[in-house]
Amino acid sequence: xxxxxxxxxxxxxxxxxxxxxxxxxxxxxxxxxxxxxxxxxxxxxxxxxxxxxxxxxxxxxxxxxxxxxxxxxxxxxxxxxxxxxxxxxxxxxxxxxxxxxxxxxxxxxxxxxxxxxxxxxxxxxxxxxxxxxxxxxxxxxxxxxxxxxxxxxxxxxxxxxxxxxxxxxxxxxxxxxxxxxxxxxxxxxxxxxxxxxxxxxxxxxxxxxxxxxxxxxxxxxxxxxxxxxxxxxxxxxxxxxxxxxxxxxxxxxxxxxxxxxx
Amino acid sequence: xxxxxxxxxxxxxxxxxxxxxxxxxxxxxxxxxxxxxxxxxxxxxxxxxxxxxxxxxxxxxxxxxxxxxxxxxxxxxxxxxxxxxxxxxxxxxxxxxxxxxxxxxxxxxxxxxxxxxxxxxxxxxxxxxxxxxxxxxxxxxxxxxxxxxxxxxxxxxxxxxxxxxxxxxxxxxxxxxxxxxxxxxxxxxxxxxxxxxxxxxxxxxxxxxxxxxxxxxxxxxxxxxxxxxxxxxxxxxxxxxxxxxxxxxxxxxxxxxxxxxxxxxx
Amino acid sequence: xxxxxxxxxxxxxxxxxxxxxxxxxxxxxxxxxxxxxxxxxxxxxxxxxxxxxxxxxxxxxxxxxxxxxxxxxxxxxxxxxxxxxxxxxxxxxxxxxxxxxxxxxxxxxxxxxxxxxxxxxxxxxxxxxxxxxxxxxxxxxxxxxxxxxxxxxxxxxxxxxxxxxxxxxxxxxxxxxxxxxxxxxxxxxxxxxxxxxxxxxxxxxxxxxxxxxxxxxxxxxxxxxxxxxxxxxxxxxxxxxxxxxxxxxxxxxxxxxxxxxxxxxxxxx
Numbered sequence: 001x002x003x004x005x006x007x008x009x010x011x012x013x014x015x016x017x018x019x020x021x022x023x024x025x026x027x028x029x030x031x032x033x034x035x036x037x038x039x040x041x042x043x044x045x046x047x048x049x050x051x052x053x054x055x056x057x058x059x060x061x062x063x064x065x066x067x068x069x070x071x072x073x074x075x076x077x078x079x080x081x082x083x084x085x086x087x088x089x090x091x092x093x094x095x096x097x098x099x100x101x102x103x104x105x106x107x108x109x110x111x112x113x114x115x116x117x118x119x120x121x122x123x124x125x126x127x128x129x130x131x132x133x134x135x136x137x138x139x140x141x142x143x144x145x146x147x148x149x150x151x152x153x154x155x156x157x158x159x160x161x162x163x164x165x166x167x168x169x170x171x172x173x174x175x176x177x178x179x180x181x182x183x184x185x186x187x188x189x190x191x192x193x194x195x196x197x198x199x200x201x202x203x204x205x206x207x208x209x210x211x212x213x214x215x216x217x218x219x220x221x222x223x224x225x226x227x228x229x230x231x232x233x234x235x236x237x238x239x240x241x242x243x244x245x246x247x248x249x250x251x252x253x254x255x256x257x258x259x260x261x262x
Numbered sequence: 263x264x265x266x267x268x269x270x271x272x273x274x275x276x277x278x279x280x281x282x283x284x285x286x287x288x289x290x291x292x293x294x295x296x297x298x299x300x301x302x303x304x305x306x307x308x309x310x311x312x313x314x315x316x317x318x319x320x321x322x323x324x325x326x327x328x329x330x331x332x333x334x335x336x337x338x339x340x341x342x343x344x345x346x347x348x349x350x351x352x353x354x355x356x357x358x359x360x361x362x363x364x365x366x367x368x369x370x371x372x373x374x375x376x377x378x379x380x381x382x383x384x385x386x387x388x389x390x391x392x393x394x395x396x397x398x399x400x401x402x403x404x405x406x407x408x409x410x411x412x413x414x415x416x417x418x419x420x421x422x423x424x425x426x427x428x429x430x431x432x433x434x435x436x437x438x439x440x441x442x443x444x445x446x447x448x449x450x451x452x453x454x455x456x457x458x459x460x461x462x463x464x465x466x467x468x469x470x471x472x473x474x475x476x477x478x479x480x481x482x483x484x485x486x487x488x489x490x491x492x493x494x495x496x497x498x499x500x501x502x503x504x505x506x507x508x509x510x511x512x513x514x515x516x517x518x519x520x521x522x523x524x525x526x527x528x
Numbered sequence: 529x530x531x532x533x534x535x536x537x538x539x540x541x542x543x544x545x546x547x548x549x550x551x552x553x554x555x556x557x558x559x560x561x562x563x564x565x566x567x568x569x570x571x572x573x574x575x576x577x578x579x580x581x582x583x584x585x586x587x588x589x590x591x592x593x594x595x596x597x598x599x600x601x602x603x604x605x606x607x608x609x610x611x612x613x614x615x616x617x618x619x620x621x622x623x624x625x626x627x628x629x630x631x632x633x634x635x636x637x638x639x640x641x642x643x644x645x646x647x648x649x650x651x652x653x654x655x656x657x658x659x660x661x662x663x664x665x666x667x668x669x670x671x672x673x674x675x676x677x678x679x680x681x682x683x684x685x686x687x688x689x690x691x692x693x694x695x696x697x698x699x700x701x702x703x704x705x706x707x708x709x710x711x712x713x714x715x716x717x718x719x720x721x722x723x724x725x726x727x728x729x730x731x732x733x734x735x736x737x738x739x740x741x742x743x744x745x746x747x748x749x750x751x752x753x754x755x756x757x758x759x760x761x762x763x764x765x766x767x768x769x770x771x772x773x774x775x776x777x778x779x780x781x782x783x784x785x786x787x788x789x790x791x792x793x794x795x796x797x
Contacts, residue, residue: 049708079710089705094723097268102719106710114718120267127268140271155705162709292618295611301673314667322663342565349562385783389746390775397763398587399580403569477658480749481760484569487658494662494750502666506659513654 001027001198002048002166007057009043009222017043018054019222027165028196030189032203032213032230036242040222041202045168048200049081050074061166079106082159084188086171088151092144096135096154099143100126103161122161129160133187149180156187160195167191169201173208178254181205185212205252206238321499322506329501333489333508340485341512343403343478344471347410352464355415359422359460366426366452377423384416388474392483403484410471410478418467425459426452462524469520476509591772598770601758602777609754610781612672612747613740616679621733624684628691629717634700649692653685657743661752675752679744683736690732691725698724731793738789745778 002025009017018040025031033041046052047059050066058065066077082103090099104122105113112118118126130136133153138146143154152172159167169188173181185201189212192199203209209216209230216233218226218241226233226241235246242250305311360366362376392409399405429452437451479487486505493501566572629635631649636642657678664674702720711719748756755778762770 051704051708075710075712077710078708081708083705083708085701085705087701089701091702091720091723092699093726094719098719098723102706102711102715103709105706105712105715105719110712110714113715124267127266130268136268139268158705158709291614295614299608299611299615299672301676302669302671306668306673311668314669318663318666339569342568345561345565346569346571349558349565382783385786386779387742387745387782389749390778393759393763393771394587394591394775395584397768398584404571404575407566407569407571473654473656476656477746480658480746490659490662491750494666497666499666502659502662506655506663509656509659510651510654514650517650517654 001025001062002200003058003060004047005058005060007047007054007059009047009052009054009056016222017052018047021057021224023217023224023227025198025200027198028192029198030192030212030214031198031200031217032209032215033200033217033219034203034206034209034238034241035219036204039219041204041219042170043222044219045083045170045200045202048166048168049078049083051083075106079162080164081166081168082162082164084152084155084159084167084169084172086174088148088155088175090143090151090155090158093142095140095142096130096138096146097126097140099154100130100157100161103129103158106162125163126157126161129157130154132160132191133157147180148176149183152176152180152184153187156184156191160191164197166198166200169199171202171204173203173205173252178252181208181252182255188212205250206235206246207251207253209233317497318499322503324500325504325507326498326500327504329504330508333486333501333504336479336486336489337508337512339403340475340478340487341472341516343406343410343483343485344468344475346407347475348414348464348468348471350407350411351414351418351467352460354411355418355422356460358415358419359426362419362423363426365429365431377420380416380419380423382416383413384420386413386416388413389477389481392478393481396482401482401484406475406478406483406485409483410475413474414467414471417470418463421463422456422460425456425463429455458527462527465520465524465527469517472513472516476513587768590768591775593769594773594776595767595769596773598773599777602755602774605748605755605758606777606781608672609744609748609756610741610785612676612679612744612754613737616676616744617683617733617737617740619676620680620683620687620736621729623680624687624691627684627688628695629721631688631692632695634696634698635721649685649688652681653689655682657682658746658750661747662750665751670751672753675744675747675754678747678752679740682743683740686739687732687736690735691729694725694728694732695721727796731796734789734793738786741785742782745782 002023004021004023007021008019011017021044033044035041043052047054048061050069054067057067059067061077061081066074069077091102101118101122104118104126108118108122127136127139130139133156135150135153135157138150138154143151146154167188172188173184176184185208188199188201191197201212210233213230216226216228216230216237217224218237220241220243226237238246238250358376358380362373362380364370364373367373367376388409391413392405395405395408399408433455434447434451437447442450475485477487479485479489480491482488486509490502490505493499493505563572627645627649630641630645633642636645660678660681661675664677665671668674668677698721702724703716706716706720744754744756745759746756748754748758749760751757755774759771759774762768762774
């Protein structure tokens with residue numbers, strides 16, 4: 001469903017973001033992209049919803065080349081490709097509900113969304129999404145009153161409300177502690193298997209990548225240096241991807257067990 | 263399809279009532295304002311306005327350059343008024359600033375009194391002050407200088423007192439421990455901490471005072487406003503255009519210089 | 529500067545020679561400028577003689593007591609002044625939205641457009657409101673209309689600057705998120721920018737209302753409506769007790785408005 005052909009990206013300042021990427025990601029796969037910071041993981045992910053635009057090659061989502069998309073087409077693409085960010089990217093002063101319902105923006109007319117005229121179905125969907133990440137009781141709290149893990153769950157709910165066929169997650173656990181990280185990854189895994197949503201996650205923790213991924217793609221300096229099922233991966237593979245021995249920072253550790261439930 | 267709608271947000275009755283009162287109040291205020299303001303729409307949308315535009319606009323945008331040297335002269339007077347006024351205020355505001363600073367003036371009553379005086383002074387529009395002085399000592403730049411000086415003390419005094427309140431009192435304590443007297447502490451412990459900010463604020467105030475001084479002439483307190491009144495009374499719109507041009511250039515240059523100097527100071 | 533310090537000699541001063549020299553020069557220049565400007569404006573310290581204080585005292589004596597029977601007229605005109613400020617602030621508050629978005633460097637990617645709008649706003653802010661009023665009265669005749677227009681333009685410059693700076697300081701991440709979920713430009717503004725700047729927007733608008741009330745006091749001097757009109761009239765009639773009524777009531781109202789506005793703003797941010 002996602003296919004990259006000879007995809008390259010050079011930033012205006014000359015940095016090579018992606019270099020000759022050729023990859024095929026199937027519907028419902030849970031892919032984890034690993035690599036050091038600056039390896040091009042973020043560029044890879046952001047190309048898929050065109051937050052950045054590759055300069056060469058072709059990128060197909062559902063058999064359509066998205067690189068020429070503009071305006072309406074682009075927004076339609078983004079509606080079906082949801083995204084989760086490292087810093088949650090919630091509007092801190094708005095309520096949880098308002099943040100979650102903003103996942104419907106792509107499906108809602110401008111005037112309606114400005115006047116808060118959402119259909120009952122949309123509201124129910126937003127609420128259902130909150131329930132799926134077990135944070136429905138925070139419905140009317142302001143986003144800045146939540147902990148980091150809760151905020152990330154709200155941002156997962158926002159993506160669910162969007163009803164996407166692909167979810168991109170850019171370092172979703174980098175700002176969280178180990179137990180919360182596992183919890184967030186479990187939710188991502190859950191929606192991946194329940195809704196058959198293709199999920200692509202950037203991580204730099206090797207233990208988490210091995211635990212949650214179906215398939216691991218390793219990147220270095222904008223190139224894919226490894227691509228294979230998670231079962232074939234061991235520490236040695238990571239040392240090859242990273243081009244250096246594994247360090248303590250590369251391992252998240254911990255389990256979901258002792259997560260504090262608020 | 264079974265739709266589960268989220269629970270309604272908890273609403274406190276008091277809050278709802280308050281919001282309704284505020285909303286109705288605002289609405290009433292606006293209705294009253296727009297209903298009672300006297301705007302002669304028929305005169306504004308008349309042939310006369312069109313004629314006025316024809317008469318005023320082209321001339322406004324073709325400034326009379328033969329008038330430039332006179333405008334320049336009065337603009338310099340405006341700058342002199344602003345400078346004299348700001349300079350006087352910058353010095354007068356120092357005692358007020360210390361008087362209103364809670365870490366220097368420990369008497370809560372006197373301290374609050376000082377803050378109140380500065381607040382009242384700041385709120386009193388300078389043009390009213392200028393008016394009083396024009397009547398008292400006759401028209402001229404001196405009245406303008408006095409108005410600017412007195413009005414500026416209010417703002418500068420308040421800003422100064424905030425600077426003084428934020429100084430590092432440990433230094434003062436250390437000097438007290440050294441056996442320094444109050445005056446020594448003032449010059450060695452306090453002044454070095456506050457001088458850069460004081461200067462920066464004084465320059466900022468000068469920037470504001472230049473703008474304020476441009477209008478003083480309208481009530482006879484000197485500066486470029488004097489010319490503006492004459493030119494607009496005589497409907498010499500090309501002269502008004504020239505005045506406007508000179509003001510824009512001078513104020514922009516002064517803003518630029520002032521910002522540059524303040525960046526270097528702090 | 530790079531000369532090594534001669535540690536054998538006892539230093540002559542607490543600060544380096546260069547610093548001392550520069551400070552002295554700056555002090556001299558500032559002082560010279562003051563003397564020059566005080567001479568040019570005929571307001572040297574020598575003017576503060578006995579005559580001066582006698583004149584001022586005389587004036588104050590003439591101002592008192594205020595003529596309270598005149599208060600009705602004053603309140604009427606003062607209400608007009610406040611209405612002018614209210615209308616002008618409201619309209620400027622609405623108009624400033626597109627301007628502040630266009631003048632925020634994180635929203636407008638086009639450098640040329642951004643610089644153009646910034647420059648336009650900067651120029652607008654250099655024009656004193658009274659001069660705007662003179663021009664508008666020339667165009668639309670005597671009355672509040674010209675005054676309101678002058679206040680709108682004047683406050684638009686200030687508001688757009690303050691709010692564009694607020695927008696430049698917002699968290700850009702939510703914008704990316706809304707864009708990533710398929711929101712169009714208006715939705716991005718409404719869902720990601722507006723909630724972040726709304727409190728400051730209201731606070732700055734109240735602040736500009738304060739400024740406008742004060743500014744509209746003087747607009748009457750050039751025929752642009754409000755309390756300035758009767759102030760000038762009473763001055764021409766030399767009825768100083770009416771003048772002091774105007775001054776006292778205006779001052780009290782300005783203080784009250786400032787106080788309320790400050791309280792509201794304190795609760796907002």
